[in-house]
Amino acid sequence: MVRLEGPEVADLTLFYSSGFHESAGRRSGPVLGRGGTFIPGRTARERSKGVSRLRCLPWERLAWLGVAGLTTYTAFDVLIFVGELGYYNVAYGWSILGVLAFGAQITLALTATVIPIGFAVGFLVGWARTAKSWFLRAIGGTYVEFFRGMPPLVLIFFSSIIVSLVARSYFYVEDAAPYGIGAGALSLALHSAAYQAEIVRAGILSVPAGQREAADAVGLTAWKTLSRVIMPQAFRVSLPALANEFASEIKDTSLLSIIGALELSFWASLFIRDALALDLNLVFVIWTEVALLYFAITFALTRFLRTVENVSKVPGLEAAQL
Amino acid sequence: MIRVRGVHKYFGDLHVLRGIDLDVEKQDVLCVIGPSGSGKSTLLRCINLLVRPDAGDVFLEDVRVTAPEIKPEWVRQRIGMVFQSFNLFTHLTALKNVTIGLTHVKKMGKQEAILKARRELERVGLGNKLDAYPAELSGGQQQRVAIARALAMDPKVMLFDEPTSALDPEFIREVLDVMAKLANEGMTMIVVTHEMGFAKEVADAIVFMDHGQVLERGTPQEILERPGHERTKSFVGKILR
Amino acid sequence: MGGGGLTLTGIARDAVAFLRGGLRAHWRSVVGLVGLLGFGALITFLLGQVGVLDLPFIARRWDSLWIFAWVGVGLTLTSFFLGFAFATPIGLVRAYASGVFTRRKGRPAAVVSFARARELYGTPKAVRVVGARVLRKALVAPAYAFATGYVEGIRGTPFYVQMWLVFFFAILAYPALPGWVQGGVAGYFNFLRYPRIPEEFYFAGLLALTLNTIGYQGEVLRAGFQSVDQGQIDAAKALGMRGLRIFRRITLPQALRLVILPLTNEWISLLKASSILSAIAVTELMFQSKQLGVNEGHPFEAFLMVAGMYLLINVTVGKTAAYLERKTRIPGLGIPGTASGTRRVRGRVPSRGREAAKN
Numbered sequence: 028m029v030r031l032e033g034p035e036v037a038d039l040t041l042f043y044s045s046g047f048h049e050s051a052g053r054r055s056g057p058v059l060g061r062g063g064t065f066i067p068g069r070t071a072r073e074r075s076k077g078v079s080r081l082r083c084l085p086w087e088r089l090a091w092l093g094v095a096g097l098t099t100y101t102a103f104d105v106l107i108f109v110g111e112l113g114y115y116n117v118a119y120g121w122s123i124l125g126v127l128a129f130g131a132q133i134t135l136a137l138t139a140t141v142i143p144i145g146f147a148v149g150f151l152v153g154w155a156r157t158a159k160s161w162f163l164r165a166i167g168g169t170y171v172e173f174f175r176g177m178p179p180l181v182l183i184f185f186s187s188i189i190v191s192l193v194a195r196s197y198f199y200v201e202d203a204a205p206y207g208i209g210a211g212a213l214s215l216a217l218h219s220a221a222y223q224a225e226i227v228r229a230g231i232l233s234v235p236a237g238q239r240e241a242a243d244a245v246g247l248t249a250w251k252t253l254s255r256v257i258m259p260q261a262f263r264v265s266l267p268a269l270a271n272e273f274a275s276e277i278k279d280t281s282l283l284s285i286i287g288a289l290e291l292s293f294w295a296s297l298f299i300r301d302a303l304a305l306d307l308n309l310v311f312v313i314w315t316e317v318a319l320l321y322f323a324i325t326f327a328l329t330r331f332l333r334t335v336e337n338v339s340k341v342p343g344l345e346a347a348q349l
Numbered sequence: 350m351i352r353v354r355g356v357h358k359y360f361g362d363l364h365v366l367r368g369i370d371l372d373v374e375k376q377d378v379l380c381v382i383g384p385s386g387s388g389k390s391t392l393l394r395c396i397n398l399l400v401r402p403d404a405g406d407v408f409l410e411d412v413r414v415t416a417p418e419i420k421p422e423w424v425r426q427r428i429g430m431v432f433q434s435f436n437l438f439t440h441l442t443a444l445k446n447v448t449i450g451l452t453h454v455k456k457m458g459k460q461e462a463i464l465k466a467r468r469e470l471e472r473v474g475l476g477n478k479l480d481a482y483p484a485e486l487s488g489g490q491q492q493r494v495a496i497a498r499a500l501a502m503d504p505k506v507m508l509f510d511e512p513t514s515a516l517d518p519e520f521i522r523e524v525l526d527v528m529a530k531l532a533n534e535g536m537t538m539i540v541v542t543h544e545m546g547f548a549k550e551v552a553d554a555i556v557f558m559d560h561g562q563v564l565e566r567g568t569p570q571e572i573l574e575r576p577g578h579e580r581t582k583s584f585v586g587k588i589l590r
Numbered sequence: 591m592g593g594g595g596l597t598l599t600g601i602a603r604d605a606v607a608f609l610r611g612g613l614r615a616h617w618r619s620v621v622g623l624v625g626l627l628g629f630g631a632l633i634t635f636l637l638g639q640v641g642v643l644d645l646p647f648i649a650r651r652w653d654s655l656w657i658f659a660w661v662g663v664g665l666t667l668t669s670f671f672l673g674f675a676f677a678t679p680i681g682l683v684r685a686y687a688s689g690v691f692t693r694r695k696g697r698p699a700a701v702v703s704f705a706r707a708r709e710l711y712g713t714p715k716a717v718r719v720v721g722a723r724v725l726r727k728a729l730v731a732p733a734y735a736f737a738t739g740y741v742e743g744i745r746g747t748p749f750y751v752q753m754w755l756v757f758f759f760a761i762l763a764y765p766a767l768p769g770w771v772q773g774g775v776a777g778y779f780n781f782l783r784y785p786r787i788p789e790e791f792y793f794a795g796l797l798a799l800t801l802n803t804i805g806y807q808g809e810v811l812r813a814g815f816q817s818v819d820q821g822q823i824d825a826a827k828a829l830g831m832r833g834l835r836i837f838r839r840i841t842l843p844q845a846l847r848l849v850i851l852p853l854t855n856e857w858i859s860l861l862k863a864s865s866i867l868s869a870i871a872v873t874e875l876m877f878q879s880k881q882l883g884v885n886e887g888h889p890f891e892a893f894l895m896v897a898g899m900y901l902l903i904n905v906t907v908g909k910t911a912a913y914l915e916r917k918t919r920i921p922g923l924g925i926p927g928t929a930s931g932t933r934r935v936r937g938r939v940p941s942r943g944r945e946a947a948k949n
Binding site: 397399421422423425426429430432434435436437438439440449450453454495498499502 | 819821822824825826827828829830831832835839840843844847
Binding site: 172189279 | 750762863865876904905
């Protein structure tokens with residue numbers, strides 16, 4: 028028999044009375060505020076200590092803004108210096124930046140369309156793959172096998188021309204290009220949905236079977252079990268893998284340039300063709316700017332998803348084994 | 350045989366070993382007990398130089414092994430180690446696990462190595478499992494292969510780092526039996542363990558460690574039945590039911 | 591039919607067993623296959639009858655697809671293995687040199703410890719030791735920086751953009767290459783009996799694919815090297831083995847088996863990327879499908895044919911990959927995050943081993 032001696036018991040009581048455990052995930056650092064994702068509202072500790080609401084705002088983040096500003100300024104200086112040496116043609120870089128930024132906006136718009144649709148479909152298919160009904164599982168399995176095996180370009184291209192054809196012949200639409208691009212984006216979403224279905228499925232499967240049994244024992248209905256017990260855990264567990272997949276989707280939107288979307292890769296290819304006729308160094312300029320823009324988009328997305336991850340974090344829940 | 354003098358080790362800011370002094374004579378079996386985090390594993394690893402002490406010295410038969418001229422490989426050929434998580438080479442059969450050290454470190458011929466490996470595996474009771482892969486063996490069998498692997502190198506000292514802590518209860522006995530047999534045959538052993546029954550029966554001395562220091566040393570009877578130090582008393586009180 | 595390693599006799603034995611097993615052993619997959627094909631054939635036939643699909647067109651032009659499929663597969667295979675050769679050093683550098691840019695607390699930099707080295711070894715040897723350390727850092731750090739920059743650059747940008755870069759560059763640079771290189775390239779593609787288009791295009795496509803796969807394979811190899819259990823490396827050190835020997839005998843055999851699954855996934859990704867080469871007029875499957883679909887005016891039929899062809903390739907590759915992985919698998923070993931990495935074997939009798947359970 029293991030006896031809890033005096034010191035251990037006293038420590039626990041002290042620990043819980045301090046309220047320290049309440050601030051899990053939003054803990055104070057030595058100097059710089061709470062750290063982690065900022066959640067508005069004071070923690071119990073801050074309230075009990077009587078810290079003013081104004082003081083609990085993340086002022087220290089302004090420091091990072093300052094650092095970012097300083098870095099950009101320095102980077103520009105370095106760039107101009109290198110440009111004066113003749114290696115980096117800043118004027119050219121500046122001239123193409125406007126068009127590339129416009130292309131980046133189009134890419135963002137396309138991404139913003141493709142990702143939600145892909146996730147919705149992927150979630151449904153992934154869920155179907157874990158259903159009790161053999162039929163649902165078969166449909167899900169066929170979907171995943173088909174869309175995973177096809178190159179995205181084939182899907183995009185053919186959906187685009189078939190839809191354009193149908194739009195022109197049967198609906199007598201004047202300019203079928205937007206429909207074509209829309210169809211292409213949709214097929215991109217469906218293609219990515221196949222991968223996301225696998226991720227969602229792995230997430231659902233990683234929730235221990237005991238959870239379902241326990242919910243049953245408590246008396247929850249099947250739907251309540253799914254929505255309140257299984258899905259929250261499965262979702263949190265599959266977030267990192269989903270973030271990865273979203274980043275891949277951003278790159279796949281470049282294929283839409285082939286069917287006429289005026290997005291980043293489209294302009295990039297145009298510039299590259301022209302630049303090579305003039306000077307090899309210009310290609311490096313284009314490459315850096317395009318890469319930076321893609322990194323920026325990807326970074327923003329992964330940062331956002333990491334914030335989602337942090338806000339919904341539950342200690343002890345690890346990433347799913349795929 | 351083994352002398353540890355004033356060994357200190359830091360991991361970053363953490364002072365893991367705070368001045369350890371230890372003596373182990375030939376054919377002695379020394380058991381090291383203590384709570385988690387007291388530095389027992391680190392101490393073992395300092396002895397065979399898997400971890401380099403930041404201060405202090407370790408002597409193996411009067412050779413100062415912490416001296417910079419001594420190559421760690423020289424030390425490790427003379428000291429065998431058995432790990433808590435077995436650490437068998439999963440892509441090799443039991444036989445090859447034992448022969449790999451012989452052929453590549455001791456530069457033995459292939460046939461000779463196989464003969465010796467077979468003998469060692471029979472010594473630990475696994476003569477019929479020569480061609481089994483670690484994944485096909487139970488935990489107890491895996492640990493016994495690990496012991497055979499270390500024994501095949503003919504070490505002067507054997508170090509055991511919580512050898513039974515990762516085992517299912519049904520397999521603990523077989524490993525402890527092998528270790529007891531080894532002790533009876535006269536091997537010098539340093540064993541970090543929580544198995545007090547083993548310590549009582551087999552050990553010549555027990556050392557209690559806490560927070561990186563050796564707090565008490567004595568015979569099994571002294572430490573387990575009449576502990577002197579306050580911390581030893583509380584630890585032994587929790588371990589023995 | 592697990593483990594046992596990959597040998598010719600093993601494969602032959604498995605083939606015989608498969609054929610002999612015949613219908614009784616494989617009836618499930620036969621039923622599944624027949625069902626799927628039958629279903630697809632039925633739909634196609636019906637659509638053909640209704641007039642939506644032009645069946646004779648499919649029958650006529652199906653044969654022409656094979657050579658173009660071969661172009662895609664051939665380019666993928668070539669660039670895959672070329673890429674593997676170059677990705678190995680990149681994976682190695684990223685796996686083992688990541689320490690150059692980190693400074694651990696309590697571990698002094700090479701220069702600071704010169705004083706300590708001097709008191710340990712005496713001045714002449716200290717100079718040698720510290721000099722060697724500095725030299726190693728100076729050589730390894732740029733290599734690590736380059737490898738990381740390259741891998742992150744490739745993985746962070748779309749293949750489409752990389753392809754255009756390489757394409758324009760290759761087209762301009764190809765005539766400037768020495769004659770024997772051009773001859774070799776042309777000869778290689780002739781040997782493979784590719785359709786006759788200017789070799790620059792094939793060359794550009796191959797280069798783009800290779801550069802891309804180097805980035806991804808480098809990452810896979812790095813993960814493979816780092817996934818080998820650190821405990822086994824400790825055990826090897828405790829036996830007295832040294833770094834290079836440990837790498838050759840312990841890390842490498844296990845890492846190579848670990849990466850088979852991710853590498854086959856990468857191969858399939860590469861095959862899909864090769865379809866993008868159609869945009870630079872490389873005559874592979876996607877290009878031909880564009881021909882059939884747009885120029886010959888049968889988009890539906892072309893899509894069905896191409897989809898069927900790609901599915902055929904993928905099923906074949908998938909089955910081969912699963913077979914390979916099964917034959918070389920070490921039970922219980924896998925990169926965490928992949929299917930083979932979730933098998934728990936340690937300390938428990940594995941359920942698949944009836945013989946093990948008998949003791």
